Amino acid sequence: MSLTNAFFAIIRRDLVLALRRRSEIANPLLFFVLVITLFPLGIGAQPQLLSAIAPGIIWVSALLAAMLSLDSLFRSDFDDGSLEQILLSPHPASVLVLGKIIAHWLVTGLPLLIIAPLLAIFLGLPSQSIGILLLTLLLGTPVLSLIGAIGVALTVGLRRGGMILSLLVLPLYVPVLIFASNAVDMAGSGLPIHAQINILIAILLLTLVLAPWPTAAALKMSMS
């Protein structure tokens, strides 16, 4: 089996597995919606206030939803031993891991994009920034999955990895949060946002290239 075939086989396998367990797709999505619903209840429903902080709210909630969904990335494969088989295969582990991350993003990250415009309207985000919000989510959520994969690979062997995982991963999410929510903010006031988008693309490409290596190394360490 060639490397490309193995790469796509992993993605296909993970997608099929995810479709068989639909609750795993729905849970992060529900969490995302719920957290966003809590904000107006917590800070009051003044439309001006809400639309001013909407980019931040949506992005922070997306960050938390992405982080909570991370555990399913390697957990079941780790428990039933198929992760071991993946690492034992002759293909480079980093490429196969990248396949798993992409499949995971398709299952947990992409649905956020579909539901985000609705929530943006709930929060009264200006209509010209909704497109930008989608663009930043499209560029940013894969980064969340890629960086999160490193953290989850480090903690997959632990019985109680959840709290540690958030401590490891959230500080590393800071740049994405800053640039993405800032881009949406700026777009709302009609300012140019090329710089933010370019930097998000740069971060995405950088993590796409670099993140699978430490992930694979950390998985090998967790399996030993």
Place this chain on the structure above:
Amino acid sequence: MPWLVIIFLLLLLPGLYGGLYLAPPDYQQGDSYRIIYIHVPSAWMSLFIYMVMAVTGAIGLIWRIKLAEIMSISSASVGACFTFIALVTGSLWGKPMWGTWWVWDARLTSELILLFLYLGVIGLYGAIDDKRMASKAVAILALVGVVNIPIIHYSVVWWNTLHQGPTVTKMDKPSIHVSMLIPLLLMALAFKFYYLIAVIQRARIELLTRERNSQWVKTMVSENDQ
């Protein structure tokens, strides 16, 4: 070890004396600027120690040198302490100068995130029972952090310049006078030696704990008991 303590004291005492008595008060800030003799060296050390932690972690990861692993993790808690001191002294200084304990200034924010990175390293190390495995995990995390620190720092700087409110204008840095600079450099060196003392102590304990089942530790302990 006693030598290190002596060098540390030889640097610390003149540094403190020079900083707290000899250096003239600042024309704008009066005496309260003197906190920089603690604040600035700790902030420098917080970054320096992170680099040491990552480099020794990488050495441990690549060549499987146990001592490098131990140095790496022993550095983490010392580094976290320095980061914490830098944050606390910074906010103590900020209260009379800026009129508030905390501003979301770029440096403060990236220092805070650095503290979280340190705490993540310490937490991860504590969570894994097998300490050799924990060292590897910590090394990977520290290396990922090293790639991220510049990105985080610049993103925070950038965020700050865009969000900069009119509430706080940061003071222009006056070019520092020699009588203020020399104590500062002495303190920075003293802090380096303090780090060396602390990290060696911690590494010694860590090494003994890890090897507590081996024969040489047992004989050493039993000799000390007598």
